[in-house]
Amino acid sequence: MFAWLKKKPALYDDVKRFNAITAPALSTPARTCRYLAIDLETTGLHARQDHIVSIGWVPIVDQQILLPQAQHFLIKPPVSVGQSAIYHGVHDKDLKDASELSEVLQLLLQEFSGHYFIAHHCRLDRAFLELAFQRYFGKVPKMHFIDTLNIEWYRMQKQGIVMKKDALRLPNCLARYKLPVSAQHHALEDAYSCALLYLAQLKKSHAEITIADLLVQSR
Amino acid sequence: MEVAEVSKFLAQTIPFDQLSSAQQADTALQLSVYYCQEGEAVDISKEQLLIVRTGIYALYSDKQQLLTKLEEGDFYGYQLLLTGLADADQLICEEDGLLYWLPAAEFHQLRYQYKNIDIFFQRLFGRRLHQYKEQQGSRFTLKVSDVVQARKVAISGEHTVQQAAQLMTEKRVSSLLVEQEGRLTGIVTDRDLRTRVLAIDLPAATPVQQIMTPKPHTIDKHAYIFEAVQLMSRFNVHHLPVMDNDSSFGMITATDIIRSQQDHPVYLIGEIHRQTTVDGLEQCSLQIANLAQVLGKQQVPAHEAGHIITTITDALTQRLIKLAQVELGPAPCVFTWLCFGSQARMDQSINADQDNALLLEREPTAHIADYFSALADFVCQGLARCGITLCPGNIMASNPELRLSLKGWSGKFAKWIASPTPEAILKASIFFDMRAVEGSKGLFNALQHDILARTNNALFLFHLAQSTLQRTAPLSFLRNFILEHDGKQKKGIDLKKRGISLITDIVRIYALAQGISEVNTRQRLQQLALLGAIDSKETQNLSDAFDVLAQLRWDKHIHDLNQGHDASNLLDPNILSGLQRHQLKDSFAVINNAQSSIKHRFCKEV
Numbered sequence: 142m143f144a145w146l147k148k149k150p151a152l153y154d155d156v157k158r159f160n161a162i163t164a165p166a167l168s169t170p171a172r173t174c175r176y177l178a179i180d181l182e183t184t185g186l187h188a189r190q191d192h193i194v195s196i197g198w199v200p201i202v203d204q205q206i207l208l209p210q211a212q213h214f215l216i217k218p219p220v221s222v223g224q225s226a227i228y229h230g231v232h233d234k235d236l237k238d239a240s241e242l243s244e245v246l247q248l249l250l251q252e253f254s255g256h257y258f259i260a261h262h263c264r265l266d267r268a269f270l271e272l273a274f275q276r277y278f279g280k281v282p283k284m285h286f287i288d289t290l291n292i293e294w295y296r297m298q299k300q301g302i303v304m305k306k307d308a309l310r311l312p313n314c315l316a317r318y319k320l321p322v323s324a325q326h327h328a329l330e331d332a333y334s335c336a337l338l339y340l341a342q343l344k345k346s347h348a349e350i351t352i353a354d355l356l357v358q359s360r
Numbered sequence: 361m362e363v364a365e366v367s368k369f370l371a372q373t374i375p376f377d378q379l380s381s382a383q384q385a386d387t388a389l390q391l392s393v394y395y396c397q398e399g400e401a402v403d404i405s406k407e408q409l410l411i412v413r414t415g416i417y418a419l420y421s422d423k424q425q426l427l428t429k430l431e432e433g434d435f436y437g438y439q440l441l442l443t444g445l446a447d448a449d450q451l452i453c454e455e456d457g458l459l460y461w462l463p464a465a466e467f468h469q470l471r472y473q474y475k476n477i478d479i480f481f482q483r484l485f486g487r488r489l490h491q492y493k494e495q496q497g498s499r500f501t502l503k504v505s506d507v508v509q510a511r512k513v514a515i516s517g518e519h520t521v522q523q524a525a526q527l528m529t530e531k532r533v534s535s536l537l538v539e540q541e542g543r544l545t546g547i548v549t550d551r552d553l554r555t556r557v558l559a560i561d562l563p564a565a566t567p568v569q570q571i572m573t574p575k576p577h578t579i580d581k582h583a584y585i586f587e588a589v590q591l592m593s594r595f596n597v598h599h600l601p602v603m604d605n606d607s608s609f610g611m612i613t614a615t616d617i618i619r620s621q622q623d624h625p626v627y628l629i630g631e632i633h634r635q636t637t638v639d640g641l642e643q644c645s646l647q648i649a650n651l652a653q654v655l656g657k658q659q660v661p662a663h664e665a666g667h668i669i670t671t672i673t674d675a676l677t678q679r680l681i682k683l684a685q686v687e688l689g690p691a692p693c694v695f696t697w698l699c700f701g702s703q704a705r706m707d708q709s710i711n712a713d714q715d716n717a718l719l720l721e722r723e724p725t726a727h728i729a730d731y732f733s734a735l736a737d738f739v740c741q742g743l744a745r746c747g748i749t750l751c752p753g754n755i756m757a758s759n760p761e762l763r764l765s766l767k768g769w770s771g772k773f774a775k776w777i778a779s780p781t782p783e784a785i786l787k788a789s790i791f792f793d794m795r796a797v798e799g800s801k802g803l804f805n806a807l808q809h810d811i812l813a814r815t816n817n818a819l820f821l822f823h824l825a826q827s828t829l830q831r832t833a834p835l836s837f838l839r840n841f842i843l844e845h846d847g848k849q850k851k852g853i854d855l856k857k858r859g860i861s862l863i864t865d866i867v868r869i870y871a872l873a874q875g876i877s878e879v880n881t882r883q884r885l886q887q888l889a890l891l892g893a894i895d896s897k898e899t900q901n902l903s904d905a906f907d908v909l910a911q912l913r914w915d916k917h918i919h920d921l922n923q924g925h926d927a928s929n930l931l932d933p934n935i936l937s938g939l940q941r942h943q944l945k946d947s948f949a950v951i952n953n954a955q956s957s958i959k960h961r962f963c964k965e966v
Contacts, residue, residue, distance in 0.1 A: 333363045
C-alpha cells in the first residue's frame with residue numbers, strides 16, 4: 142500500500158545527485174563546456190494540458206557533437222496521441238517500443254549532470270520538462286538552458302539586420318550558416334540541428350566567450 | 361538512434377553508398393560532428409577519418425605547397441589510418457563548414473567487413489602518393505636554351521681558315537659562327553674545312569667567308585628541342601646557330617641534341633622526313649599514339665603536347681607534299697598549303713581531323729587546276745591513311761572550292777565579313793585561325809594582311825560575339841550535372857565544346873578586332889595583354905583557364921588511349937580530384953565572366 146512512498150525518495154535522490162554536480166561556473170569559457178542539445182515533440186503548446194510525444198538529444202563535448210550518444214525516445218502517452226499526430230508523424234501504432242517518460246527523465250538526470258542544456262526556443266521545452274520532473278520526481282532539477290533562438294535574435298539585432306517574420310525558425314537559422322537542414326519536427330533531428338546551430342554560434346563568437354555571456358544573449 | 365540527416369548524406373557519398381542502409385545508419389551513429397571556421401587549422405593529428413560534410417578545406421604540404429582542396433564528400437586521414445605514418449600536412453579551412461570524424465576502430469572494422477570500402481581507401485591513398493610525385497616531377501620537354509650553353513664561339517669573315525681551325529681546336533668545338541659587325545653571316549664546320557679547303561687544296565690563308573655556309577638556317581633560343589630536330593632533318597644539317605632576338609647566342613649541334621635526350625619520342629619527326637613512300641609515313645604515324653602515351657607518362661604539359669602533336673601533323677603534311685611532287689613533278693606556280701582550326705592554333709590533340717586548303721599564286725585554271733587537284737587528293741588521302749581523318753565538313757584542299765588564288769580567298773573572306781550569315785560565322789570560327797604549313801610564306805602573309813585589314817568591322821564582330829554567347833560553360837556541374845549526350849558515349853562534360861572552344865572563340869574575337877596575326881590562343885592572349893586590349897588580369901585568368909581545360913582534355917585523351925578507347929572530349933566529373941574540380945569550376949567561372957565582357961564590348965551598338 143505504501144510502495145509508492147518508498148519509490149519516491151529514490152527518484153528524488155536522482156534529482157539531488159544531478160544537482161550535486163553543478164555545471165561549470167558562469168565565468169568558464171563556453172568552448173570548454175559540455176552541453177546537451179535537447180528537443181521535445183508534444184501534443185500541444187500547453188504544458189499542463191498536453192503531453193510529451195518524443196524526446197531527442199545530442200551531447201556536445203569539446204565543440205564536437207557526439208552522435209554515438211545521440212538518443213531518441215518515443216514516450217508512452219497517457220492518452221491517445223490524437224489530433225496532433227499528423228503534425229509529428231507519430232502514430233499510436235508506432236508507440237509499441239515507446240519508453241516511460243519517468244525512465245527517460247531518469248536517464249537524463251543520471252548521464253547529464255554538469256551539462257548546460259541547449260534548445261531552440263527553450264521556453265516550451267523547459268516548461269514541459271519542469272512539469273514532468275515535478276510530477277515524477279517531486280522536484281525540479283537545476284537545469285541551465287541556453288536558447289539558440291534568442292542568441293540568434295540578439296546577434297541579428299546587434300548587427301542591425303532587419304528580420305523577416307520567420308527568420309528565426311530553425312531551418313532559416315541553419316541556412317544562414319550554410320548548415321544542412323534536417324527534416325523538421327522530429328525530436329532527434331531538431332536537437333541535432335539545434336546543436337549544429339550552437340556550434341556555429343559558438344565559433345562565430347570571440348574565442349573566450351563565457352557561459353555568462355551566452356546566458357545574457359539567450360535571455 | 362542515428363540522425364537521418366547524417367545517414368542520408370552517407371548514403372549519397374562514395375564509398376558508403378555501397379553499404380546497406382542499416383550499415384549506413386550504423387556508421388552514422390559512430391561519427392562526431394565539428395563546425396569549422398574560415399582560417400582555422402583542422403586538427404589532423406588524431407588517428408581518425410575525416411569526412412567533409414560542407415565547406416572547403418585547403419591541404420598544404422609541409423613545404424606550404426597547395427596539394428588539393430577538400431570539399432563535400434572528400435576524405436582525409438586515411439593515410440595515417442592505413443600506414444600509421446602521419447604526414448606533415450596542414451589542413452586549413454577556407455570556407456566555414458561541417459566535418460565528420462569517424463574513429464579509427466570503426467574505420468578499420470568497415471574496411472575488414474567490406475572489401476569495396478578497403479579498396480576505395482587504398483586507391484585514394486595511391487592517388488595521393490601520385491599527387492605528391494606530380495608536384496615533384498620535373499618537366500621533360502627541353503628548350504634549345506636548356507641545351508646550349510651561352511658559350512658563343514665566333515670568328516669574323518676576314519680571318520683565315522687556319523685561324524678558324526686554330527680557334528676550333530683551342531675551344532674544342534666542331535663549328536664556328538661567322539659574324540660581321542655583330543651580325544651572323546654564316547657558319548663554318550670542321551667538315552667544311554675538310555671538304556671545301558683541304559680536299560680542293562685551298563691555301564691556309566683563304567678567308568673564312570669564302571668557304572663558309574652563308575645565311576644558315578637558325579633557331580630561336582626559346583624554341584623547343586624538337587623544333588631544332590625538325591629543322592635539321594628537313595634541311596639535312598647538323599649545326600644550327602641559336603638566335604636570341606637578332607643576335608647570335610650559340611650553336612646547337614645534332615650531337616648536343618642526342619646527348620640531351622636520347623630517348624626523346626619526337627625523333628619521330630626526323631623519321632617522317634626520311635620516308636619516301638606513303639606506306640612508310642603510315643608506318644610512322646602508327647607511333648603517334650605511342651608517342652602521346654610517352655608524353656603523358658612524362659607529364660608533358662598539355663600545351664606542349666599539343667604543340668608536339670601539331671608539329672607531327674605538319675611534318676606529315678610537308679612530307680606528303682614532297683612525295684606528291686616527286687610523283688606529279690614540280691608545281692606549275694607558287695602555292696601555300698594552309699591549315700585551319702586546331703592545327704593552325706598548334707593545339708591539336710590526338711582526335712583531330714583535317715582542316716586544310718590551298719592558296720595559289722595564279723588562278724586555278726586548266727593544267728594548274730589539274731595539278732593542284734591531284735596534289736591535294738594525294739596529300740589529303742595520305743593524311744587520312746596516317747590517322748588524321750578526312751574532315752566531315754569537307755574543309756580540305758581536295759575540295760575545289762578551297763583551292764583558290766589570293767584574289768579568290770580574299771573575296772571569300774571579304775564576303776564572310778561583310779555579310780555575316782550564320783553559315784559565314786560558323787566558317788569564321790574555323791577559317792580565321794589559319795597558318796601556312798608548307799610553301800610560300802609571302803603569299804600567306806599577303807592573304808593574312810588582307811583579311812586582318814577587314815576584320816575590325818563592328819557588324820561582323822557583333823555577330824561573331826553573338827554566336828559565341830550561345831554556348832555557356834556548365835558552371836553548376838557539381839550539383840546538377842549539365843551534361844550532353846553523345847551517341848555512343850557515356851554522359852559527361854564536353855571539355856571542348858563547353859570549355860576550350862569557348863575560350864578560343866572569345867580570344868579570337870578580340871584578336872580579330874585588334875588585327876593580331878597570331879593564331880595560337882596563348883600567344884593571342886599575350887599579344888592582347890601587350891596591346892592592353894584586355895586587362896592583364898583577365899588575360900591571365902583566361903590563359904590559366906585554357907591551360908586547365910587543355911590539361912584535363914589531354915589527360916583524358918591519354919587515359920582513353922591507355923584504355924584502348926577512342927580519345928573523347930567527354931569528362932566524367934566524378935573522377936576528378938578535389939583540386940581539379942575546383943580548378944574546373946574556377947575555369948568555367950572565368951569563361952562566364954569573359955563572355956559577359958564580350959557582350960558589353962561587342963554586342964551593344966548594333
